[in-house]
Amino acid sequence: MRNLEFKEKMHEYSQWRANLVQAIEMYQQWLVRYGMDDAHRTNTLLNILSSLKNDRITLAFVAEFSRGKTELINAMFFAESGVRLLPSSPGRTTMSPTEIFYDAEGGSYIRLLNIESRLEDMSLAEFKTMPERWTKFELNPNSPTQMQAVFKELIATKKVNKELADKLGLWNEREAATQGSINPDSVEIPCWRHALISFPHPLLKEGLSIIDTPGLNALGTEPELTLNMLPSAQAIVFMLAADTGVTKSDLEIWLNHINRARSAKKQGLAVVMNKIDAMWDDLGGNTDYDRAIKSQIKASATILKIDEESIFPLSAKQALLAKIKGDAELLKRSRISGLEGYLANDILREKRNIMAATVMRDIGGLVNESINLTSTALTHATEQLEEFRKVDFHNQDMTGKLMAETRDRQSVYMANVENFQSSRRVFIVQAKMLIDSFSDEKINDVISVARHDITKSLTTVGMKQNIRKLFDDLRDMLQDSSDITNETRRLVKAIHKKFKDEYGFKEIEPKLFDIKKYQIELEQVFEEGEIFRTSTKVTMTEQHIVVDKLYSTLILKARNILKQAHDDAIAWSNSALSPLARQIKDHKKQIEGRLQMLRKINESKGTVAENIAALEAEVAPLKRQRDELAIMVKSMQLENQVGESG
Template sequence: MEKVRFQEQLKAYEQWKTDVINTIEEYGPWLEENGMSSADIEQRIEETLTTLRGDKLTIAFVAEFSRGKTELINAIFFADYGRRLLPSDAGRTTMCPTEIFYDDVRHEAYVRLLPIETRLQDSTLSQLRHDTKQWVHYPLEIDSVEQMQAALNEVIQTKTVTLEEAKHLGLYSQELHPHQDEPPETVEIPKWRHAMISFPHDMLKKGLTILDTPGLNALGTEPELTLNMLPAAQAVLFVLGADTGVTRSDMEIWQHHVKGFQSGRQRGLMVVLNKIDTLWDDLREHEDIHDAIQSQQSDTAAMLGVESKAVFPISAQKGLLAKIKNEPELLDKSGLLDLENYLGQDVLNIKQQIVLDTISSDVGQMLDNSRSMLSGKLNETKYQLEELEELSDKSDDVINNLMEKTRSEQAQYLRDVDTFQQSRKQLKQQAGLLSEILSLNQLDETITKCRKEMTNSWTTSGMKTSMKNLFEETRRTMLQVVTQSEQTRKLIRAIYRKFQNEHGFAVVQPKMFSIVKYRVELELLHQEAEIFRNSPVTAMMEQNFVVKRFFSALVKRARDIFQRADSEINQWIVSALEPLVMQIKDHKEMMEKRLNNLQKIGQSRNTLQYRILELQEQYTELARQLTSLRNMSNRISNNRPLHHSQRQKPKLVKQNVS
């Protein structure tokens, strides 16, 4: 199998995404021209486009200290610069979580650092991200190697504080240092809590974000990393040392902070067995070395419970050296290209599927509905055309009977439209019940009560009970939402079915609200709350710090889930019946036009041929528009983000009006 550099695959993926964006941009004006647009539809299309344009591919690197993680980032992404861009020399290690990306709003290169003291605040990392006054900002001078290296070296800086300060910041506990007979007077801690590096690298400009995390300490004391950032990453690379194997601290990171956040996840989860060059030995046979590496690969996969093919024995240092010195043989021996190829195949396929799901659930469904409605108009036009052609040699009595029948159908249709208005009122009541269950005021009361109980608790056990009770209450509320939303979905389906069955409306799929994603998100959050609640690190923290961490990282996230669910429900109710409202309006106009045609033909047979020609032109135009829509659908669904030499063109259809 040809090994394709990750950069090439990312470039092809970005081209595919650009094609998708261009097609959706074409769809908006099409809806406007064909009278199928509305304020809600325009908003939904714009939201999808905003999501796609701001789409990021996030790859997280997780490891205990001294596993060569930063060297691996340099080797995969920054070898083209001919040097180590990020500090990864022996004995120097990333001390704070670091995001590497390109700021496409400011278009600046910089290092932005958040002081460690912000841990004492209630604000989350997400909130602090927008508070630029709290960050220390260093511009990066791209043309100056010395200035860039000095600025980037800040991410590895530490500071010495008193023991009390370290405890207050939640960065020291006697139990984590069992080898110490007595607590020290001072403690070395990271200088920074979080770092953001904006750099104008080609791949970063294409939407790649790299998350570099330090060891167990940071993951244990910054729950937001585990809760928000790692689950949001499309790929997590867990780096081990071939010279150390899977240590106890490696296993704890894996169980609690990597595998634990998404039970059963396999895709996008990779294990890197770094530093295999320590096993290279000129005095050993090549086959023996190969067998030893394969054995360690299999043992590592078995210990971590992943497939052997997701464990990559590599040498990041030799891979970086090979790229810089352009030594293909050493690069192949380093194993780096195997990892890059897998990243491109596995991770970009996941990312593409996420994009397709985003489109499919909204714009894709709208495209399908537009095609259904247009097909319905095409069939109705064909029916009218055939009806008029048959009237050419019919008597006035036949035309009058047909007029009476059409009036009767019209009267029944108008009565059903009145019933529809009653159904809309019923739907509004259902929406009110859902909003009442999801009331943030009620949730805030529960949260305030829990915080007071935790603050006043005299025991760790009491605090843990309060944490558990709060999340049990949110889960019960979510179950109520599940029941009520299903009743609302049934009502909407029944309203649509009535017009489809009784008036032959084209089958369209109304936008449906799914509580599943919010329920899953809450369940994952509940799992993380349990890990936090039972973690030894939590038990060792000061009570005040535990309360702050629990509410800023966990409870705030639960509240956010309910807020987003409530917002989506309100949008759903507004837009759920919109396709049917359009069909009702179109059908009413068609019935009126049909009746008008019959009346005019009854008065003068000269009108008949003119109306037949008019309908033929209308039919041809509708068929052309339907072809245009089909091609839009094919351009979205058929393109694949393969590497350039393999890219397939979508199959476009030609107009057929036979």
């Protein structure tokens, strides 16, 4: 399978996403056109649209130094430049984590964050919002030679005294001693901490994003990379070298960085066994060559505890050469097509399914409600038309009786409104208790105490106790919120049941707030932190900079989870009773419409047939409204996932 197919699959996904955006925008306009929009619906749809428009498919390439990772990126995505675009020659590999994407507004550039920024108490995410802190180089996409020259900055190093290197977490006397290193006066370190590259490659324009992570040293000293960026990727490509198999440092990366990131988000994983060209043996023939590759795959799969089918043997170097030269036979021999096929099919299909499920979760309730309201309105209008066709409107007593019945319905409606307002007042009080249970003030109090205690205690035991205490306190906070959530859920169910049983409203399964997912996410953060803290790199060095970055990252992740819970609780409380409110509003509209029709017929000097024709004309727009919605539901490809439109 050629890279062209990956491009085609990526384009298909991009086109599907664009069509979905168009359908949702049409639905938004439909709601406005028929007076069914409100603040909650508008906000929900705008959030979905923003998520779709900014969506990226991220592939993270992870490996120890000299595994050919950057060469594989060159072979898969930049071979058409005709040169080795990213520096990947022996001894000349990228030194800092690099993100490659397309920034339509910013153009083509490379931005580099200096290594000394690690001494500041700010996350990479925060630095990304501060362009003035980055060194920027413009790129000329039409000049591969110019870009090659600029990209050499990715491998730039400098020498600093060992005290500064130690502070930066890039050298440690104890670790050096265990490796038999000579105690130097100066240490060579990377010039840059992180790189951002915007480049107008067709795949990047379609929404692909690439993360290149350089070795165990970067992974072991940048917790944010391991705990945030890798878990957010759709797929991780983990690389081994065919001539070495799984080394000690490979296994360290696998156990402490890859396994956790993969299990947390359940995203795809491909293990690449690169440099199979080192095993090419023209004298031994293909049989011995294939046997050697299979043996290495089997041994690696056993160590990593994965299926052999998850390992893709290839030669990135030969694949790049084959693509640049247009050598089909060499490309086939490089075996890169297996990996490209996996990414083109499995990963993109999985991403599309995840995105469709997310859209369905967020928009399905709104669409179902629109279908129900539209269907109910049409059914009511049709039934009323049939009823009026059978009525003798020349009989004044009959017309008066119908008007009296309708006014009685109006009185019942007013009682409905009064009861609803009373129920809503009770709900608002309960919902406020839920929202306040994880307010910013409460979270800040817990975190500030923990940060103070962690800063004072930098021993392994002390750190472990303090971080455990922090998460115990956060767990207790969520448990209190959970108790309030259960009370709030019971109240919402009771209100819906009351209006169904007492007033005959259509049964709607209320959307209930669920705090369990935030509790699970919080536990995952704690477990990730424990695995990172006990990794060989951190245990061996116990460097202040690494420990500080670790707990800053954990605290930021925990805070974001609780903030999301807080925001979701607010959004839910604003929308929990909206379906009932809209049913009441629609009921009012139906009653007023019926009274208006009866007055019109009673006061009309026309024939009964003319009045019936006028009523038929009232039904036509409702049919059009229903049919338009059905078309949009089909365009969103939700027709098999939402309720029947009737």
